Amino acid sequence: xxxxxxxxxxxxxxxxxxxxxxxxxxxxxxxxxxxxxxxxxxxxxxxxxxxxxxxxxxxxxxxxxxxxxxxxxxxxxxxxxxxxxxxxxxxxxxxxxxxxxxxxxxxxxxxxxxxxxxxxxxxxxxxxxxxxxxxxxxxxxxxxxxxxxxxxxxxxxxxxxxxxxxxxxxxxxxxxxxxxxxxxxxxxxxxxx
Amino acid sequence: xxxxxxxxxxxxxxxxxxxxxxxxxxxxxxxxxxxxxxxxxxxxxxxxxxxxxxxxxxxxxxxxxxxxxxxxxxxxxxxxxxxxxxxxxxxxxxxxxxxxxxxxxxxxxxxxxxxxxxxxxxxxxxxxxxxxxxxxxxxxxxxxxxxxxxxxxxxxxxxxxxxxxxxxxxxxxxxxxxxxxxxxxxxxxxxxxxxxxxxxxxxxxxxxxxxxxxxxxxxxxxxxxxxxxxxxxxxxxxxxxxxxxxxxxxxxxxxxxxxxxxxxxxxxxxxxxxxxxxxxxxxxxxxxxxxxxxxxxxxxxxxxxxxxxxxxxxxxxxxxxxxxxxxxxxxxxxxxxxxxxxxxxxxxxxxxxxxxxxxxxxxxxxxxxxxxxxxxxxxxxxxxxxxxxxxxxxxxxxxxxxxxxxxxxxxxxxxxxxxxxxxxxxxxxxxxxxxxxxxxxxxxxxxxxxxxxxxxxxxxxxxxxxxxxxxxxxxxxxxxxxxxxxxxxxxxxxxxxxxxxxxxxxxxxxxxxxxxxxxxxxxxxxxxxxxxxxxxxxxxxxxxxxxxxxxxxxxxxxxxxxxxxxxxxxxxxxxxxxxxxxxxxxxxxxxxxxxxxxxxxxxxxxxxxxxxxxxxxxxxxxxxxxxxxxxxxxxxxxxxxxxxxxxxxxxxxxxxxxxxxxxxxxxxxxxxxxxxxxxxxxxxxxxxxxxxxxxxxxxxxxxxxxxxxxxxxxxxxxxxxxxxxxxxxxxxxxxxxxxxxxxxxxxxxxxxxxxxxxxxxxxxxxxxxxxxxxxxx
Numbered sequence: 001x002x003x004x005x006x007x008x009x010x011x012x013x014x015x016x017x018x019x020x021x022x023x024x025x026x027x028x029x030x031x032x033x034x035x036x037x038x039x040x041x042x043x044x045x046x047x048x049x050x051x052x053x054x055x056x057x058x059x060x061x062x063x064x065x066x067x068x069x070x071x072x073x074x075x076x077x078x079x080x081x082x083x084x085x086x087x088x089x090x091x092x093x094x095x096x097x098x099x100x101x102x103x104x105x106x107x108x109x110x111x112x113x114x115x116x117x118x119x120x121x122x123x124x125x126x127x128x129x130x131x132x133x134x135x136x137x138x139x140x141x142x143x144x145x146x147x148x149x150x151x152x153x154x155x156x157x158x159x160x161x162x163x164x165x166x167x168x169x170x171x172x173x174x175x176x177x178x179x180x181x182x183x184x185x186x187x188x189x190x191x192x193x
Numbered sequence: 194x195x196x197x198x199x200x201x202x203x204x205x206x207x208x209x210x211x212x213x214x215x216x217x218x219x220x221x222x223x224x225x226x227x228x229x230x231x232x233x234x235x236x237x238x239x240x241x242x243x244x245x246x247x248x249x250x251x252x253x254x255x256x257x258x259x260x261x262x263x264x265x266x267x268x269x270x271x272x273x274x275x276x277x278x279x280x281x282x283x284x285x286x287x288x289x290x291x292x293x294x295x296x297x298x299x300x301x302x303x304x305x306x307x308x309x310x311x312x313x314x315x316x317x318x319x320x321x322x323x324x325x326x327x328x329x330x331x332x333x334x335x336x337x338x339x340x341x342x343x344x345x346x347x348x349x350x351x352x353x354x355x356x357x358x359x360x361x362x363x364x365x366x367x368x369x370x371x372x373x374x375x376x377x378x379x380x381x382x383x384x385x386x387x388x389x390x391x392x393x394x395x396x397x398x399x400x401x402x403x404x405x406x407x408x409x410x411x412x413x414x415x416x417x418x419x420x421x422x423x424x425x426x427x428x429x430x431x432x433x434x435x436x437x438x439x440x441x442x443x444x445x446x447x448x449x450x451x452x453x454x455x456x457x458x459x460x461x462x463x464x465x466x467x468x469x470x471x472x473x474x475x476x477x478x479x480x481x482x483x484x485x486x487x488x489x490x491x492x493x494x495x496x497x498x499x500x501x502x503x504x505x506x507x508x509x510x511x512x513x514x515x516x517x518x519x520x521x522x523x524x525x526x527x528x529x530x531x532x533x534x535x536x537x538x539x540x541x542x543x544x545x546x547x548x549x550x551x552x553x554x555x556x557x558x559x560x561x562x563x564x565x566x567x568x569x570x571x572x573x574x575x576x577x578x579x580x581x582x583x584x585x586x587x588x589x590x591x592x593x594x595x596x597x598x599x600x601x602x603x604x605x606x607x608x609x610x611x612x613x614x615x616x617x618x619x620x621x622x623x624x625x626x627x628x629x630x631x632x633x634x635x636x637x638x639x640x641x642x643x644x645x646x647x648x649x650x651x652x653x654x655x656x657x658x659x660x661x662x663x664x665x666x667x668x669x670x671x672x673x674x675x676x677x678x679x680x681x682x683x684x685x686x687x688x689x690x691x692x693x694x695x696x697x698x699x700x701x702x703x704x705x706x707x708x709x710x711x712x713x714x715x716x717x718x719x720x721x722x723x724x725x726x727x728x729x730x731x732x733x734x735x736x737x738x739x740x741x742x743x744x745x746x747x748x749x750x751x752x753x754x755x756x757x758x759x760x761x762x763x764x765x766x767x768x769x770x771x772x773x774x775x776x777x778x779x780x781x782x783x784x785x786x787x788x789x790x791x792x793x794x795x796x797x798x799x800x801x802x803x804x805x806x807x808x809x810x811x812x813x814x815x816x817x818x819x820x821x822x823x824x825x826x827x828x829x830x831x832x833x834x835x836x837x838x839x840x841x842x843x844x845x846x847x848x849x850x851x852x853x854x855x856x857x858x859x860x861x862x863x864x865x866x867x868x869x870x871x872x873x874x875x876x877x878x879x880x881x882x883x884x885x886x887x888x889x890x891x892x893x894x895x896x897x898x899x900x901x902x903x904x905x906x907x908x909x910x911x912x913x914x915x916x917x918x919x920x921x922x923x924x925x926x927x928x929x930x931x932x933x934x935x936x937x938x939x940x941x942x943x944x945x946x947x948x949x950x951x952x953x954x955x956x957x958x959x960x961x962x963x964x965x966x967x968x969x970x
Contacts, residue, residue, distance in 0.1 A: 029683040032690050033648040034638035040591055063797065065687055071796055095688075105592040160522070160591065161538075178529075178537040180589065181522025 037095070042102050044092040045185055047156065049077070049085035049144055057085070059154070059187040064095055076188030079124075081149045087126065087142035089115065089156070091183070103140060106158070113182075114164060115139030116157045116174040121191055123147015124154065128172060136164040137172065149193050158183035216261035218283055222290030223253045224269060229712075233294055236271035237868075237877070241278075241927045264428065268929060269294055270877050272827055272864050275324040276922050276929065278969065280426040295322065314661070315670040315705025315717055316401030317762050317776050323394040323421075327967050328920065328933050330445055331436045331466075334390040338416060341398050342818035343776065343836050345853035348949040349383040351441075351471050351958055352483045352513040353552070356386070357948070358400060358414035359778055360814040360840050360852045364728045367409030368416045371505050373560055373578040374408045376606035376632060380646055380730040382851075382950055387509045387556035387582060389487035391434070391447045391464050394421035400776065400818075402721025402758045403703035405657045405672040408608070408628045411701035411723040412756045413780065420505070423451050423458035423493050433968045440961035441482070442543060443468035451491075458493035470514075470543040474941045474959035476535045480517040482547045486510045499566045509556040514547040519954045520589055524794075524802060524901050527953070531906055536954045549587035549595045557581045570616035574626075578608040600645060601637035606630065624672075625658040634729070645736045645745065647684035649729050653677065668707040675700055678726055684733045693733070697726030697753060714765035721758050727751035731786050731807045737797070743900075744795050745788070748807040755783040773821045778814075785812035785842075787850055790900060803901040810844045814852065828866050832884075834858040848892040853948060860884035869921075879921040887913045891947040909952055912944035933965040 047059040057079060063072030079085065091102035106113045110132035117126035117139070125145050128137035144154075162169060162179035169177045224233045232253025239246035240257065242265050249255045262284050270276040274294045281290065319341045329337050335346045335354035346354045347362055358366055363382075368375040370388050377387045390396060397417040404415035424430070431450040437443065444467055451460035466485040471478045489507040496502060518536025521527050530536065560578040567573060582605075585598035612626035630653040636644040659672030676699040684691050703721035710716065733747040758780040766772035791804045816838035823831045836856050840849030862882035868875040891908035898905045920933040941960040945952040 028681045028692070028694075029635075029648045029650055033636060033644070033683050033685060035685050035688055035690065036638045036641050036643060038643060039641040040594060070687075102591075109591065160589070179522075180520055181526050182591070184523055184525065 039093065039100070041093050041095055042091050042158075042183055043094045044090075045156075045183065046090040046092070047154075047187070048088045048090070049079065050088070051080065051083050051085050054080070059189075061185045061187075062094075074185070074187060076153070076190070078190045078192055079144075079146050081146055081191050081193050083146050085144040085146075086129075087144045089140050089142075091158075107138070107140060110138045111136070111164075112161050113138065114159055114162045114169070114177065114179075115142075116159065116172055116177065117142065117154065118174075119154045119189070120152035121146075121150045121154075121189060123150070124152075124189070124191065126154070126172070132164075134164070136170055139172075146191050148191070150191050152189060153186050154189050155186045156183070157181055216259060218260045218262065219256060219258040220260055220265075220281070220283065220290065221254070221256045222292055224249050224255070224271075224292045224294055225253060227293040227295045233271055233274070236269055236274070236294065239268045239270075239924055241266040241268060244926065266428075266927075268924065270922060272866060272878065275322060276878065276931075278430075278929070280424065280428070314399075314401075315668060315707045315719055316399050316404065317717060317719070317760060318397050318399040318401070320398075321396040326390055326393060326396065327432070327434050327447075327931075328918075328965065330391055330434050330447055330965060331438050331443060331963055332390070334386055334388050334396070334416075334418065337390050338396060338398055342820050342834050343400055343816070343838075344398055345836070345856075345948060347382050347851075348946065348951065350478065350481055350516050350519075350949070350951040352468075352481060352515075353383055353385045355379070355382070355384065356398075356416060357853055358398060358416070359780070359816060360838055360849075361413050364731075365410055365412050365725065366414045366416065367404060367407045367411075368418070369407055369409075370418050370507070370558060371420060371560060372417075372562065372576060372610075373558060373580070373608050374630065376580045376604060376608070376630070377556055377582045378554075378584045378602055378604060378634075378646075380728075380734065383552075384584075385513075385554075387511075387554055388418050389464050389485070389489070389507070389509050390418065392420055392462050392487065392489045392507060393418045395419045400760070400778075401703075401705070402719040402760055403672075403674075403701045403723050405659055405674045405701060405703055406612070406624065406626065408610075408630060408653065408655055408676075410725040411674060411699075411703075411721070412725055412754075413723075413758055420460070420462075420489070420491055422503075423453050423460050423491060425453045425458070427453060427455070431970055434965065435967075436963055436965040438468070438961055438963040440958060441468040441471040442545075443963075453493075456494075458491075460489075460491040462489040462491075463487065467545065469545045470540075472543065472959050473956035474943045475956065476539050477541070477543050478516050478955055479536075479538055479540045479544075480514040480546075480548055480550070482514045482545050484512045484547065500563065502561070502563045505558070505560040505562070507558045509554075511552075511554050512547050513552045513554075515550040515552065516951055516955055517548070517550070517589075519951060520550050523797075524904060527900065528904050530954050531904065549589050551587050553583075553585045553587070553598075555581075555583045572614050574610075574612040574614070576608070576610040576612075580604075580606045580608070582606075594641065598637075598640050599642045601640050602634060602644075602646060603637060604632060604634045606632040620663040622661045623658070624661075626656070628655045628657075629653070630655075643685055643688070643736050645734050646730055647682050647733045647735075649680055649682040649733075651681070651729070652679045666709050668709075670703075670705040672704075673700070673702040680729065680732075682729065682733055684735065686735055693749065695726075695732075699724045699726060699753070713767070713769075714763070717760075717762040717764075719758075719760045723756055723758075725754045725756070727753070727786055727807075731788075737802065743790065743805040744802050746804060746806045751786055751807060751809060752784045754786055754809075756785075757781045769824070771821070771823050773819070775820075776818045778816055778818075780814045781843075782812040782814075784809040785849075789850055789897065792896070792899065792902070794901060810842050812840065812842050812844075812849050814838065814840045814849065816855075828864050830862050832858075832860040832862075847894045848897070850893065850897045851948070852891070854889045854891045856886060856888045858884065858886045874923055874925075876921040876923055880919060882918045884916045884918070885913065886916075887911065888946070906953060908947045909945035912942060912946075913940075914942065914944075915939045928968055928970040931965075931967040931969070933967070934963070935965075936960065936962045 045061040050056040057077040060075040093100040127143045130138045130141045132138045159179035162177040166176035234251045236249045265281045335356040345357045348354045399415045403411040429452045434447040447464045449462045464487040468483045471481045487509045492504040517538040558580045562576045565573045584602045586600040588599045609629045615623045632651040655676040657674035661670040678697045680695045682693040701723035705719040707717040760778045762776040764774045793804045819835040840852030864880040868877040890911045917936045923930045
């Protein structure tokens with residue numbers, strides 16, 4: 001008898017709990033979770049190539065919703081054959097409705113960063129024109145020289161904590177650089193006469 | 194139940210011996226094996242107070258004479274048994290004392306689970322004893338339970354490990370910390386259970402079909418981490434444990450103190466562990482140092498014969514370094530990491546510094562438990578508990594943000610349980626209960642990153658009933674359980690808040706039969722069915738998981754997973770010379786949830802990342818655990834074991850991803866029959882053992898090996914590990930010292946393990962020698 005009573009009590013207790021759980025909106029997550037500002041994200045890269053005479057060409061990468069989500073938009077460009085351009089790289093975080101300059105952060109930590117450029121087009125070369133605090137290349141500013149006409153791309157990679165003293169790294173060869181890739185973007189390029 | 198408790202009490206305290214002022218009292222008694230009830234001959238007894246001793250005779254009897262009235266502590270030791278200390282209050286005329294000892298782990302009779310507070314069960318369970326736990330103080334909970342057949346671990350480097358039982362892990366198994374379902378952050382492969390095993394006196398792995406009385410998922414195994422009740426004795430006692438490991442230069446101390454005063458029983462337990470970078474045979478694993486600080490307080494009070502209450506508080510705090518070379522930017526970096534001989538950023542010396550990438554985890558638990566004995570055959574049990582878990586993960590970040598975690602999650606949970614047990618008749622027992630669990634999980638927005646796991650509140654309400662009946666040589670058990678789970682989720686998807694609400698109903702049922710044919714052979718059979726609703730991470734995780742270089746995407750169309758499991762066990766011995774134990778299991782799943790690369794890349798600023806998503810399939814996991822033991826002589830023993838396991842995706846007719854591999858183990862041990870005397874000291878239970886384990890290569894499909902279209906990583910080769918252990922006990926006046934020595938991976942083999950996520954980047958651990966000192970007073 002006693003046992004039955006206890007069993008009954010336990011059952012009603014369990015029902016009581018279940019119905020608490022059913023109680024709708026009181027149990028929702030409150031308040032709304034904060035959507036954090038993704039401070040570290042790079043959403044935009046503008047690679048501006050200015051010839052000695054004529055209009056600059058701007059290569060653009062934009063991915064406002066960050067990793068995953070919608071695919072980024074990438075804008076390539078047309079360069080003139082046998083021309084020298086001054087290259088300036090700008091990295092931005094435009095995610096939070098305002099523009100944060102990531103280039104400055106990279107210049108502040110210049111010993112820990114390096115950009116690596118490569119092109120699939122024969123005759124296109126990219127040379128560093130800036131140095132970090134240790135007198136090693138950084139790659140925010142460059143000289144881009146074109147050769148004969150051709151089609152292909154320019155790829156740039158930003159590495160965090162590369163080994164700048166490894167062989168070939170100061171000359172812009174990425175093979176031995178190591179480190180962690182923070183940006184890896186490829187622009188379609190058409191070099192015309 | 195109360196009766197057996199009373200017996201225990203009587204045995205230990207009341208009936209002991211002669212009463213006289215002239216120190217002419219005599220204490221007689223016998224020592225039996227707790228598992229088999231066989232007398233233990235030639236066991237040694239040593240009275241700490243008088244520093245005298247004796248031995249049991251061939252029938253397990255002993256006699257100690259010329260004792261005064263008073264309190265005595267007697268140390269019992271015997272070949273193949275754990276040393277044990279009993280307390281005796283000598284104040285009556287000569288009485289017979291029945292003492293018990295237990296054989297060490299894997300001497301088959303020890304592995305039967307018959308807890309003091311619960312009736313026997315048909316479920317197959319194996320227990321790690323207090324001595325095994327202290328002897329392996331340098332290990333984490335998961336690596337410790339790996340000593341049990343059928344248990345393996347999923348690791349992320351050497352510091353992060355979680356247990357896998359019969360191929361199931363994480364959300365599919367239950368971990369109970371002192372009776373409370375562990376409520377931590379068990380999302381993926383890179384999270385360890387937040388429990389200090391050194392707090393426990395006993396760790397039990399229930400390998401059966403459905404552990405119906407425990408809250409969690411009931412698909413299979415439960416791991417119970419239990420501190421034992423405080424010994425009812427008025428003197429202050431304690432234990433101190435120190436170890437040093439050569440690999441990682443780790444040091445660890447654990448100290449315990451306990452006393453049962455007239456007012457209250459108390460026990461405190463503290464652990465501190467620190468380790469530098471570990472080492473493979475060829476290089477250091479830079480940034481794999483760890484640090485752990487834990488504390489526990491246990492209080493017990495018996496308000497009356499009928500009402501017992503205990504309180505428990507524990508805090509677990511750890512900082513775990515993650516191999517620096519595992520931090521990668523994109524798949525190109527990942528591809529490079531696979532081909533490099535050693536991980537990048539490797540340094541030439543070990544350091545105790547722990548830098549990002551790292552994890553910081555804090556877990557606190559409080560529990561209040563009361564047991565009320567209605568009469569001799571019924572009791573009621575109530576538990577209230579709260580847990581707070583904070584987990585922070587750090588990566589190397591730009592612009593001085595490395596000190597900001599990239600993930601920071603706080604989880605608060607409440608647990609309530611009422612259990613009722615009734616021994617309806619001497620052979621029939623009813624156990625029933627209700628449980629309620631509330632979890633609130635929140636992301637801390639300080640991270641400046643999007644959360645991987647959403648904020649959510651979960652309610653779980655459950656009820657269960659288990660009936661057990663003994664009939665002749667058979668023991669039957671039948672039970673059922675219902676769980677209701679409500680999830681309220683607020684997720685950030687594409688920078689917008691989206692809300693979800695789910696309600697799930699889970700049903701589990703299980704039946705079992707144990708047939709004890711003779712004293713030398715018993716059979717057990719279990720059949721269980723259980724359902725498990727998809728967990729929050731399986732439904733809603735979203736984002737880039739840097740550690741695995743993949744974009745992980747939950748699937749909110751996942752359905753409840755259903756599993757049918759059956760086990761058949763046999764246990765026995767031949768003339769007590771040869772003993773064996775085998776457990777065959779088969780588990781069939783509908784809608785088995787797993788994560789796998791989709792074979793699709795998502796472009797990001799860092800380049801392309803493979804997309805991992807959660808899928809469902811029909812699957813089966815089956816296997817066989819075998820353990821055999823042959824006593825060539827009482828001193829010399831041979832052991833052989835096998836854990837065979839196969840996981841299959843039955844829809845696609847191929848191997849199931851991330852299932853442990855079959856392994857074989859073999860060992861021999863020698864224990865000196867008599868203590869060895871060096872000077873005045875006696876080295877008792879001096880034991881040497883060699884153990885070898887061979888782990889086979891995993892079977893995978895090309896699709897599972899393909900991380901991205903151009904990167905394929907095949908499972909590592911089979912490997913072999915040889916270990917050596919030695920131990921001895923020394924009585925030093927009133928204290929007892931135990932010295933242990935271990936060398937793992939003696940051959941310094943280079944290997945990688947399929948279930949270690951770090952295998953993509955680095956080799957596993959090289960040779961490691963350790964020494965342990967345990968002082969009991």
